[in-house]
Amino acid sequence: MVELPRVGKGELKKGEIKFIETFEKVHKEKPATLEPSELERKISLTLEHIRQKITELPEVQREIELHPQIPTARTINLLAQAIQIALEEGIEEALKFIKEKSGNNPYLLDAFHDLLVGHFMELFISKNK
Numbered sequence: 221m222v223e224l225p226r227v228g229k230g231e232l233k234k235g236e237i238k239f240i241e242t243f244e245k246v247h248k249e250k251p252a253t254l255e256p257s258e259l260e261r262k263i264s265l266t267l268e269h270i271r272q273k274i275t276e277l278p279e280v281q282r283e284i285e286l287h288p289q290i291p292t293a294r295t296i297n298l299l300a301q302a303i304q305i306a307l308e309e310g311i312e313e314a315l316k317f318i319k320e321k322s323g324n325n326p327y328l329l330d331a332f333h334d335l336l337v338g339h340f341m342e343l344f345i346s347k348n349k
Contacts, residue, residue: 234308242266274300279334295331298322302332
């Protein structure tokens with residue numbers, strides 16, 4: 221069996237917990253019950269499911285329509301990673317990440333802002349982020 225990644229004293233990070241919850245919702249089974257090759261395949265499918273959900277967000281759709289020249293898959297991956305970093309480490313760290321990975325691309329900074337305000341603002345306020 222494949223061991224799930226652990227941090228510190230055997231506890232999972234918030235992002236890992238959310239990923240496992242999504243995995244179990246999508247596949248209707250626990251990751252630890254699968255053989256390594258099947259787990260790897262299903263992790264890939266779960267990541268694709270998460271990317272698809274981000275792609276379907278109205279703000280992302282609007283940005284894709286306004287800026288079709290931006291590589292969509294890379295943009296979605298960066299935005300998803302930034303949201304996860306914001307939830308785990310704070311918005312300032314997520315902004316540093318977006319700036320570093322995008323070369324200060326104003327389009328990505330704007331898209332990140334739109335996602336924060338449009339979909340995640342209440343969550344961040346409730347978590348004092």
